[in-house]
Amino acid sequence: MIYYLTTILVYGGVDAIACLGLSQQFGVAGVTNFGFIIFQAAGAYTAGVLSLPNQSANGGFQSYVGGLGLPWPIPWIGAAIVGGLLALPFASLVGKRLRGDFAAIGLLVTAVMFNLLVTNYRPFLNGAAGLSLVPSPLGGVVDPLSGGYQFGYGIVAIVLAALVYLFLRRVTNSPYGRTLRAMRDNDVVADSLGKNLRSLRTSMLVLGGAIAGLSGGVLVGFINLWDPQAWGYAETIVLFAAVIIGGLGNHSGAVLGAILVPLGFEEASRYIPSIGPAGLIPALQWVAIGLLIVLFLWFRPQGILPERRRKLATAGVPAGPVVLPGAGAADELPDVPTLPPPPVVARHPGASAARGEIVLEAHDLARIFEGVRAVDGVTIAIQRGRLTGLIGPNGAGKSTTLAMLAGTLLPSEGRILYAGEDITGLPAYLRARKGLVRTFQLASEFKKLTVIENLVSAVPGQQGDSFRGAVLGKRYWGAQERQNVERAEHMLERFGLSAHADRYAGDLSGGQRRLVELMRSLMAEPQVLLLDEPMAGVHPRLARQIGHQLLALCAEGMTIVMVEHELSIMDEFCDPVIVMAEGRVLAEGTMAELRGRSEVVEAYLVG
Amino acid sequence: MRPGGTGRKATSSLSIFESSVAFGLITSAVLAIASVGFTLQFAVTNVLNLAYGAVMIAAAFAAYAVNQAGVTIWVAALAAAAVGSVLSLFLNRVIYTPFQRRKTSPIALVIVALGMTLILEFGTQAIAGPTNVSYTMAQGPMLQVGGFALSAAEIAMIGLSLVIMAFVHVLIRYTRLGKAMRATAANRDLARNCGIRTDRVVTVTWIITGALCGIAGAVFGMNAGTFGATSTDVFLVLILAAVFLGGPGEPYGAMLGALVIGVATEVSAAFIVPDYKDVIAFVILLTMLAVRPTGLLGART
Numbered sequence: 001m002i003y004y005l006t007t008i009l010v011y012g013g014v015d016a017i018a019c020l021g022l023s024q025q026f027g028v029a030g031v032t033n034f035g036f037i038i039f040q041a042a043g044a045y046t047a048g049v050l051s052l053p054n055q056s057a058n059g060g061f062q063s064y065v066g067g068l069g070l071p072w073p074i075p076w077i078g079a080a081i082v083g084g085l086l087a088l089p090f091a092s093l094v095g096k097r098l099r100g101d102f103a104a105i106g107l108l109v110t111a112v113m114f115n116l117l118v119t120n121y122r123p124f125l126n127g128a129a130g131l132s133l134v135p136s137p138l139g140g141v142v143d144p145l146s147g148g149y150q151f152g153y154g155i156v157a158i159v160l161a162a163l164v165y166l167f168l169r170r171v172t173n174s175p176y177g178r179t180l181r182a183m184r185d186n187d188v189v190a191d192s193l194g195k196n197l198r199s200l201r202t203s204m205l206v207l208g209g210a211i212a213g214l215s216g217g218v219l220v221g222f223i224n225l226w227d228p229q230a231w232g233y234a235e236t237i238v239l240f241a242a243v244i245i246g247g248l249g250n251h252s253g254a255v256l257g258a259i260l261v262p263l264g265f266e267e268a269s270r271y272i273p274s275i276g277p278a279g280l281i282p283a284l285q286w287v288a289i290g291l292l293i294v295l296f297l298w299f300r301p302q303g304i305l306p307e308r309r310r311k312l313a314t315a316g317v318p319a320g321p322v323v324l325p326g327a328g329a330a331d332e333l334p335d336v337p338t339l340p341p342p343p344v345v346a347r348h349p350g351a352s353a354a355r356g357e358i359v360l361e362a363h364d365l366a367r368i369f370e371g372v373r374a375v376d377g378v379t380i381a382i383q384r385g386r387l388t389g390l391i392g393p394n395g396a397g398k399s400t401t402l403a404m405l406a407g408t409l410l411p412s413e414g415r416i417l418y419a420g421e422d423i424t425g426l427p428a429y430l431r432a433r434k435g436l437v438r439t440f441q442l443a444s445e446f447k448k449l450t451v452i453e454n455l456v457s458a459v460p461g462q463q464g465d466s467f468r469g470a471v472l473g474k475r476y477w478g479a480q481e482r483q484n485v486e487r488a489e490h491m492l493e494r495f496g497l498s499a500h501a502d503r504y505a506g507d508l509s510g511g512q513r514r515l516v517e518l519m520r521s522l523m524a525e526p527q528v529l530l531l532d533e534p535m536a537g538v539h540p541r542l543a544r545q546i547g548h549q550l551l552a553l554c555a556e557g558m559t560i561v562m563v564e565h566e567l568s569i570m571d572e573f574c575d576p577v578i579v580m581a582e583g584r585v586l587a588e589g590t591m592a593e594l595r596g597r598s599e600v601v602e603a604y605l606v607g
Numbered sequence: 608m609r610p611g612g613t614g615r616k617a618t619s620s621l622s623i624f625e626s627s628v629a630f631g632l633i634t635s636a637v638l639a640i641a642s643v644g645f646t647l648q649f650a651v652t653n654v655l656n657l658a659y660g661a662v663m664i665a666a667a668f669a670a671y672a673v674n675q676a677g678v679t680i681w682v683a684a685l686a687a688a689a690v691g692s693v694l695s696l697f698l699n700r701v702i703y704t705p706f707q708r709r710k711t712s713p714i715a716l717v718i719v720a721l722g723m724t725l726i727l728e729f730g731t732q733a734i735a736g737p738t739n740v741s742y743t744m745a746q747g748p749m750l751q752v753g754g755f756a757l758s759a760a761e762i763a764m765i766g767l768s769l770v771i772m773a774f775v776h777v778l779i780r781y782t783r784l785g786k787a788m789r790a791t792a793a794n795r796d797l798a799r800n801c802g803i804r805t806d807r808v809v810t811v812t813w814i815i816t817g818a819l820c821g822i823a824g825a826v827f828g829m830n831a832g833t834f835g836a837t838s839t840d841v842f843l844v845l846i847l848a849a850v851f852l853g854g855p856g857e858p859y860g861a862m863l864g865a866l867v868i869g870v871a872t873e874v875s876a877a878f879i880v881p882d883y884k885d886v887i888a889f890v891i892l893l894t895m896l897a898v899r900p901t902g903l904l905g906a907r908t
Contacts, residue, residue, distance in 0.1 A: 032714045092897065099900065101655050101713035106896040109844055113889040116841070120882035233840075237721050244718070279737035283729040283836075290725030294702065297711070297719055 002147045009154025011266065014219045015258040016161040019242045021211030023254030024168050027243055027307075028177065029204040030184025032100060034108035034236055035090065036212060038115075041231035042086045043079035043213025044220040045118075048131040050075040051221070058133070062126040072137030076217040083213015087205035091198070111233045119228040130227020137221045157218055161255070164211055167471075168251050171207075173310070174470035175462045175477060178449065180204065181249070182457045185446040192406055192440075193458045193524055194432035203467050234286070238262050241293045247303030249448070256305060265289065312452045312485050313501035359384040359559050360405065360436070360528050365414035366583075367400050375400045376583035378414070382528070382561055387554045389574030389591075390563045393603065396580040398563045399441050402530050405561070406438035407431045418528070433460060435527030439534060441563070445513045445520075447506030451497060454505045454516050455488035456481075458524040491519045494549075510537040518546065522553075529553075531562040535569060547573040567591070579603070627877035628870055629755040634845075635869025636768035637826045641842075642849040642861035643775050644819030648695070650792035650856035651812045654703045655713075657720040659820060660843035661727035662698070664836055666691040666821035667828040668735045671742060680742045681763070684825035691821020692814045698723060699813040732836035739835040742828055764826055771819065772862055778815075779858060788812055792856055841885055845872065848892035854902020863904065867891075 018040055025031045049066030052058075057067070070078075090107065119128045136144035136153075143149060171177055183190040183200055191197050220226045238261060246257025265285055272281055296303065360382040367375040375397040382388055390398050403409040405416060407428035416424045418436055446454050462484065463469050464477025474481075492498045495515050500508060505516050518534050531550075535543040543566070550560055551573055564570060570577050571591045579586040579594060581603040587594055594600045641663065648656050666687035673683035706719055747759025757765075779785035787808045790798040799805045827842060828834050849868045853860020868888050876884030895902065 032717075034717075099713060101717045102896055102900050104714055104717045105655060105657075105847060106893055109847065109889055109892055112841065112844060113886065113893075116885065116889075117883070120880075234725065237718075237725065240718055241722075277736055280733055283733040283737070286725045286729035287733065290722040290729070293722030294719055294726070297715060297722075298706070301715075 003150060006147075006150040006154040008263070008267065009151075010157045010219070010222045012259060012263050013154065013157025013161045014215045014222075015242070015262040016255045017157075017164050017215040017218070018212055018239055019246070019254040019258035019262075020161070020164050020168055020251055021208040021215070022239050023243050023246075023249075023251055024172070024211070025204050025208035026240070027248040027250065027254065028172050028184065029180040029200065030187070031201050031204045031208075032104045032107070033090070033205065033208065034104050034233075034240075035111035035114075036208070036239060037231045037233065037236040038111045039083045039086060039209040039212035040216040040219075041114075041118075041226070042209075043083040043216030044226040044230075045125050045131065045216075046082040046213065047075035047079040047217035047220050048134045048226055049125070050078045051135045051137075052131065052133070062129065062132065063123050064126050064131060065124060072221070075137070075221065076214060079217025079220075080210040080214040083216070084206045084210035086213075087209035088202070090205055090209075091202040108233060108236075111236060115228050115232060128228060130225060130230075131220075132225040134220050134224045134226065136224060153222055157222075160214070160218060164214075165251055165255065170473060171467070171470045172251065174474070175456070175464035175481060176466055176470035178310075178453055178457050179465055181449060182446045182454075184249075185448055186444055188408060189440060189444045189446070190457075191428045192408060192432055192438050193520070194429045194437075194460055196429050207467075237293070238265075238289060241289050241296075243303075244301075245292060245296050245303055247305035247307065248301075249307035250303070250305045253303050253305035253307075257303070260304075261289065261292070307448060309450060309502070309504065310453060311502045312450065312456065313489060313498075314482075314485060356386070357384050358382065359419055360561075361417040362401070362405065363415045363417070365401065365404055365411050365416065367397075367404060367409060368412045373583050375404065375411075378580070378583070378585055380578055380585060380588075382559060383576075384559050385554050385557055386576070387550055387560045387562065387574050389570045389577035390561060390580065391565070391567070391570060391577060392580035392586070395582075397583040398580055399532055401580070402438060402532050402561070402563060406436060406530050408438065432524060435525065436530070437521050437524045437526035437528070438530040439517050439521050439532055441532040441536075443510065443513050443517075445505035445508070445516050447504065449505055450502050451505050451508070451516055452485065452488050452492065452501040454520050455491060455523045456484045458520045459484045459487070460525055488519075488523060491523065495519055511539060511542070514538050515546075526558065528559040528561070531560060531564075533563055533565065535564060535566060543569060544572070623877050624874070625754060626756070627873045629757055630876075631870030631873035632755070633757075633761050633764060633830055633869075634873055635866045636765045637823060637830050638845055638849050638869045639768050639862050639865035640771050640819055640826060641823035641846050642853075642865045643772070643858050644816035644823065645846050646850045646853070646856055646858055646861040647775075647788070647812055647816045647819075648699075649850070650858070651788060651795075651809050652699065652703065652707070653713075654699075654707070654716060655720065655855075656695075656698065656703070657717060657843070658698060658723040658727055659846065660839035661724045661731070662691055662694045662817070662820050663824035663827060663842075664834070664839045665694060665727055665731045665824070667824035667834060668731050668740075668836070669821075670825040670828065671735075671740050674742050674744075680744045680825065680829060683742075684822055687821040687825035688818040689821065691819070691824060692817035694727065695813045695817025695820055696810065699809065704809075728836050735836060737835070739833040739838075741833045744829060760829065764829060767822075767826065771822070775819075775858055784808070784811060844892065845869075845885065845888045848888040848895075851892055851895040851900065851902055854904045855900075857902060857904045860902050860904035864902075 022036050025033055049064050050068050050070045052064065052067050053069040054067040055063050118125050121127060125131060179190065179195050180200060183195060183197060187197055242257035242261035243254050245261060246255070247253025269281060269285060274281060358381045362378055362380050365375055365378040366373060378397070378401055392398050400409065404411045407426060411424065415422060418431070418434065423431055446457065449457060462477065463480050469477050489498065489501065492501055497512065497515060500512065505513060508516065514534060514537055521529055535546060538546065547569055554560055562574065575590050576588055577591055577594060578588045579600050586603055587597055587600045645656065645659050648654065669690040670680065670683040670687035673686040674680045702719060702723060703716065706716055744760060749756055749758055750762060752762060779788060787798070787803045790801070790803055791805045791808045795805050827839065831838060845868055849864030850861050852864035852867060853862070868891065871887050872884045875887045
């Protein structure tokens, strides 16, 4: 009985640790690592060969590298370190802009291949037979077979799981955790707001790998053996099932999932009478896990314990009917006055430079998609402090040009200069950090972040927005976070969205989401703001008010380039206006001038 | 592994290289049938159907049941085709399409496909039992074909594969359905707006590719000698390697990929260590994913 109980404690602890690692990687950061199980395996093997004596001591019945005979806790520490280090080469697979499912296949296949290699190459880790007789930690001091030792082992496993839980909660609840969730919801947008995706994903792979490695080390010290059958690719699916069923993005859910799926299935099988032919029950267990995955993803994709909504707003929500400025009928619109725009924090010395000077230039910019020159030799110069309009018929290359200026797309040809510096090859996140920020034509809010989280996530230079800062804790970043939240609240007030501060951005109407995106880009403290149809879906009256706000921002030294179809907006706010057609710049001037030019009228301004 | 394999080396004067190429051609023949089906499914629905290997093995067991009843495996393969069609159609209509309509992310669809893999594979095992089985079939006399020594059954497998490739070629090049399939693959919305009944095209495609998948399962069973419910796990990697080498969604690419992967694995088995013969397929797949995920023949960016 005591043995049974301790086994449950150890397996529960180990499964919980592994599921927490996967929850952080997949649930919080959206890094899909279908090779997750090999990190647990690496930890188990590492702990094994670190604690086993030299292979010659085995009389040749098993062969392996290492065999250092090191005392506990070195094998456990080694397991975590090797698990983490093994993640580094994988970063190249998930760091690329590879289709998510393709990258997933790559990792799955890598896991299968590792298993094949270890199974077939005996000298490395004793091949298919695996390691056995792995010494128990402190086995020389305490009798590993005693009930007290086994129970103690179970307690240690549970305590470790609790520590991992607390650590990951600390990381996830920090500004860094918010950035991870933003990346999960929309990586391209996070990139455009100055988040370094490669570094974030690599960190999560290493952290998850180290946690998985630790779980393997703890497990192998208890069961004293480890072979390739223990880490078939299907075991990864079991862990994914646990995290999905427990609740993606919720660490308590991961623990619950660990108890229900890997542990629950293992234990349930003890009580099922072995009916039918041999192997029937194990086969049906796998069928049940498959069914659980598919049914949960269909009926309850958020899992048993859904991700917790994090409330940041401090100000009281104004009473009375909720007003939806972006979507509501005209008579319900709040009267948004043309308030003074948010003060732009001058982060760059150039901010105060003279208005009208060229701040952003493109020379002969071209982008070729499958032989089609979507943008074909665009040369433009954007003046500081102006609200420049960019118009043209569909397919003219406006959005592509904007994407190249922001670094979302790299140009096939041409050069881009920003404040005199050549940034043609600079990645988007570094451009954002220099103050060149864009918005997107399609909805691009971080869906599972609240409105105010969306805004705060864009603030550059947050103390808590690094792994180190997150680990240092709220005492380190809390004060600055309060300031940022306050700033976001002012912004929400200005745009009349205060009542929605703590709602998921994904639940808002189309027009409201446009506003969130605009506010978020302003929170990023841009020098040059590239807006792709910011008024689309926004009520015309509100659109005009936004226009006034943008003009006010320009008066303070911000530079804005705006793609827009609504010509009345262009008429009223934009000067100069650049007309594009068929990938080229057709004309540039004020709207009045453009209306007088026949080729422009023919291409676009008909009617 | 392969029935008659060792005897052949002793009796023939072929070099190791030539005989490994002969092995490779047989593997390629099986792989081609499977890969073309997989890649066409991806082309019309944009789904990486990782449950493909599980459908193959379920179909192979269906053929085994018919074969055990005294029917020759060449006829029993038709049962495999039928089971493959039904299961594939089920996967597409009942599982993948509803998830796609909900805008489930491609990653979540991969997880769904893996869940379906577990269900089909271990459902098959629950019915058929955990022990490996073999078809009752005759290998026939050894024949010399173009310098290679092959058994009559092996030649028949290669012949069947060639017939199927010719069928696929005629289907996609010269029939209205093939044209509709290509249009659907290129741009489903546009195809629908042009009056093509894309839902029906997708359904018919999955019926046909499901049959290919089933036949591939039966031929896989013949070639493997013995097989169990999880035998196609590694073979699925070979399929993926062939598909990604040629470019996902490119039927001719899959044919080329199958030829290269089949021969490459067997030749490497002869010259390195047989245990690692599949590793070259893994390496090719990972290289393609990392360097050129659109494949050698794929143009899409």
